[in-house]
Amino acid sequence: MPGTARRPTLAAVASAAGVSVATVSKVLNGREDVAPGTRARVQELLRAHDYGGRVSGLHRHPTIELTFRGRIGSYSAEIIQGVAGAAADLGAAVAISVKARDDHSSHLTATQWARDLAADGRRAVIAVTDELGPREITALARMQLPLVVIDPMTMPSPKVVSVGSTNFRGGRAAAMHLVELGHRRIGFLGGTAAAECNQARLQGFKAALEAAGLPVPEEYVHAAGDFMYENGFEGAPLLLDLPSRPTAIFAASDELARGVIEAARARGISVPRDLSVVGFDDTEIARLASPPLTTVRQPLQDMGAVAIRTALRLAVGERIDSDHVELATELVVRDSTSAPST
Amino acid sequence: MPGTARRPTLAAVASAAGVSVATVSKVLNGREDVAPGTRARVQELLRAHDYGGRVSGLHRHPTIELTFRGRIGSYSAEIIQGVAGAAADLGAAVAISVKARDDHSSHLTATQWARDLAADGRRAVIAVTDELGPREITALARMQLPLVVIDPMTMPSPKVVSVGSTNFRGGRAAAMHLVELGHRRIGFLGGTAAAECNQARLQGFKAALEAAGLPVPEEYVHAAGDFMYENGFEGAPLLLDLPSRPTAIFAASDELARGVIEAARARGISVPRDLSVVGFDDTEIARLASPPLTTVRQPLQDMGAVAIRTALRLAVGERIDSDHVELATELVVRDSTSAPST
DNA sequence: CTGAAAGCGCTTACAG
DNA sequence: CTGAAAGCGCTTACAG
Numbered sequence: 001m002p003g004t005a006r007r008p009t010l011a012a013v014a015s016a017a018g019v020s021v022a023t024v025s026k027v028l029n030g031r032e033d034v035a036p037g038t039r040a041r042v043q044e045l046l047r048a049h050d051y052g053g054r055v056s057g058l059h060r061h062p063t064i065e066l067t068f069r070g071r072i073g074s075y076s077a078e079i080i081q082g083v084a085g086a087a088a089d090l091g092a093a094v095a096i097s098v099k100a101r102d103d104h105s106s107h108l109t110a111t112q113w114a115r116d117l118a119a120d121g122r123r124a125v126i127a128v129t130d131e132l133g134p135r136e137i138t139a140l141a142r143m144q145l146p147l148v149v150i151d152p153m154t155m156p157s158p159k160v161v162s163v164g165s166t167n168f169r170g171g172r173a174a175a176m177h178l179v180e181l182g183h184r185r186i187g188f189l190g191g192t193a194a195a196e197c198n199q200a201r202l203q204g205f206k207a208a209l210e211a212a213g214l215p216v217p218e219e220y221v222h223a224a225g226d227f228m229y230e231n232g233f234e235g236a237p238l239l240l241d242l243p244s245r246p247t248a249i250f251a252a253s254d255e256l257a258r259g260v261i262e263a264a265r266a267r268g269i270s271v272p273r274d275l276s277v278v279g280f281d282d283t284e285i286a287r288l289a290s291p292p293l294t295t296v297r298q299p300l301q302d303m304g305a306v307a308i309r310t311a312l313r314l315a316v317g318e319r320i321d322s323d324h325v326e327l328a329t330e331l332v333v334r335d336s337t338s339a340p341s342t
Numbered sequence: 343m344p345g346t347a348r349r350p351t352l353a354a355v356a357s358a359a360g361v362s363v364a365t366v367s368k369v370l371n372g373r374e375d376v377a378p379g380t381r382a383r384v385q386e387l388l389r390a391h392d393y394g395g396r397v398s399g400l401h402r403h404p405t406i407e408l409t410f411r412g413r414i415g416s417y418s419a420e421i422i423q424g425v426a427g428a429a430a431d432l433g434a435a436v437a438i439s440v441k442a443r444d445d446h447s448s449h450l451t452a453t454q455w456a457r458d459l460a461a462d463g464r465r466a467v468i469a470v471t472d473e474l475g476p477r478e479i480t481a482l483a484r485m486q487l488p489l490v491v492i493d494p495m496t497m498p499s500p501k502v503v504s505v506g507s508t509n510f511r512g513g514r515a516a517a518m519h520l521v522e523l524g525h526r527r528i529g530f531l532g533g534t535a536a537a538e539c540n541q542a543r544l545q546g547f548k549a550a551l552e553a554a555g556l557p558v559p560e561e562y563v564h565a566a567g568d569f570m571y572e573n574g575f576e577g578a579p580l581l582l583d584l585p586s587r588p589t590a591i592f593a594a595s596d597e598l599a600r601g602v603i604e605a606a607r608a609r610g611i612s613v614p615r616d617l618s619v620v621g622f623d624d625t626e627i628a629r630l631a632s633p634p635l636t637t638v639r640q641p642l643q644d645m646g647a648v649a650i651r652t653a654l655r656l657a658v659g660e661r662i663d664s665d666h667v668e669l670a671t672e673l674v675v676r677d678s679t680s681a682p683s684t
Numbered sequence: 685c686t687g688a689a690a691g692c693g694c695t696t697a698c699a700g
Numbered sequence: 701c702t703g704a705a706a707g708c709g710c711t712t713a714c715a716g
Contacts, residue, residue, distance in 0.1 A: 010710065019687085021687090021709085022686075022688080023685090023686065023687070025709095025710060025712085026712095034685070071423070074419065076419060077415055078414075084438055084440040087439075093437050094437060095435050095437050097435070284415055285630055287571075289630070289631075289632065290632045352694065362703045367693095367694060370694095377701055686715105687714105687716095689713100689714095689715105695706105695707085695709105696706090696707090699704090
């Protein structure tokens with residue numbers, strides 16, 4: 001983008017807002033001694049003038065913070081690919097940060113965190129999976145940094161914009177696939193029981209079974225605690241060691257599915273001959289698994305792209321039509337499912 | 343890092359250099375009308391004062407550009423985890439960019455690219471796997487942006503700092519493991535034949551076999567073209583369909599190994615019973631594979647951490663002891679290898 | 685809560 | 701090639 005337009009100045013914003021440059025400067029620096037009404041008007045004008053200030057205004061490319069919690073795996077890799085790819089097309093930059101899973105910041109550090117992001121020139125934040133705490137959300141809002149959450153784990157508060165996928169439909173599609181193959185005893189192994197997406201997948205699953213007139217006994221529905229491989233491996237016995245073992249299992253992530261398959265193998269149960277397994281996500285894990293996993297594809301790259309487009313629009317003060325966008329899931333049939341052997 | 347030290351000013355640098363602020367300003371802005379000697383002196387002082395200028399000086403956290411080419415997979419995920427984790431500890435920020443695999447920029451865009459990085463406040467660049475073209479390297483140098491390459495594919499030019507692992511030893515360890523298990527017919531499936539790391543792994547492999555008095559017939563050594571799963575799957579027949587088929591294969595990446603195993607499975611060859619397979623990298627792929635892969639661990643996270651530490655040191659003008667750091671590889675024995683069945 | 689005024693850090697047109 | 705000087709954009713201590 002050569003030939004940049006003249007950078008907006010404090011003076012321009014000040015005269016537009018009918019205040020002095022000093023006041024605008026104070027708003028910009030988050031000083032307390034500005035009347036709320038004045039502050040609001042100035043902030044509006046700052047946005048209208050697309051004022052990035054001495055910080056981000058110096059950057060050729062607006063920078064979006066992409067933040068993860070815990071381990072970066074295939075799932076995160078897909079999102080990064082999507083976000084970074086779209087960023088390149090949009091002339092934006094992406095800063096990536098990875099927080100430890102147990103890093104729950106205090107009020108002070110939440111404020112400091114948001115301040116640092118603003119000082120480092122970030123224009124918006126994309127959080128993956130978790131929704132940050134209320135303190136972080138407040139701190140970001142105070143710093144005028146929009147937030148977009150990808151695939152939120154908890155029911156997002158209405159003020160937070162999020163991008164997800166059609167988990168309910170995905171769960172239903174997975175179950176319908178198994179029903180159509182002829183399975184009648186079908187189990188569900190979830191990740192985090194409380195997670196919004198987990199519940200939606202479970203509800204979709206139940207809806208499909210009920211529509212087919214199949215029972216959903218309680219002992220066929222379990223949560224493994226998290227979506228990782230180990231959880232699948234350790235949670236699978238809940239289903240595999242049942243007196244009347246299911247002939248098929250829908251696991252709420254590809255990693256869980258891989259864990260289930262490995263636990264089955266350890267018991268001499270062959271997949272898909274003796275047990276069909278469906279995963280969720282369609283990450284690299286699914287494609288490279290043996291057997292390759294039948295799974296519900298979440299368009300993680302597209303979700304990343306939508307997230308950054310949304311973040312960029314929010315950053316320039318545009319209004320967003322919908323607070324929660326859902327992209328379509330899609331069943332991908334590979335080799336981990338087949339008709340029951342009877 | 344609260345309580346930041348006073349930000350260095352142009353005036354301070356100017357008086358240290360014995361020139362006017364105007365001259366320092368010109369150097370900073372890359373103007374032509376400065377004598378080379380003066381420019382050098384001023385640049386030195388700018389570094390000595392840790393002057394980031396109006397761009398990066400405004401940032402609380404120095405930002406390092408981490409750039410990938412092609413697909414972001416498990417391998418990239420490990421590196422990102424390592425770089426981002428270390429960055430958090432070091433109070434640095436990481437900007438991530440992903441270029442298309444075939445995006446070979448022209449001279450103009452290489453210059454523009456480096457200029458943009460500087461304008462966006464980057465202090466150094468970490469490139470993964472590829473070494474960038476000579477144009478990019480020159481452009482970065484002109485912009486005073488240090489470059490560190492992780493796991494370079496091509497023999498790095500002596501001027502480029504790189505972080506790798508002990509590929510030769512890794513290849514040797516893999517082969518020794520197979521020899522010790524009792525294998526005598528052992529094949530090698532490489533990725534990119536020309537890649538430095540690939541050659542080192544192959545040489546280590548050969549060294550181990552020769553030390554054991556085993557032949558390395560030509561038809562047992564192949565390159566699949568790249569390190570991806572598909573290459574492994576498509577390249578495996580070169581070894582699997584040999585009249586005298588090897589009883590073990592060392593593949594130069596985990597993805598290749600997974601491809602080999604799948605190709606074997608398609609032929610009714612069971613791993614590890616009929617065929618032992620060793621991979622390389624020890625990414626998530628290896629851990630989640632079925633059977634879990636015996637592989638040579640590359641400490642990708644550590645390599646990422648070393649890369650960003652080095653980049654940061656170069657960014658403040660420190661000298662580096664060694665232009666190429668190699669971290670130790672380590673054989674990780676899992677379930678894809680066993681004694682030959684005969 | 686607001687802004688006039690002083691002043692800081694930087695850039696640039698221009699004289700030498 | 702260098703720097704004195706004008707000037708821009710911003711911040712801040714302070715008067716009201």
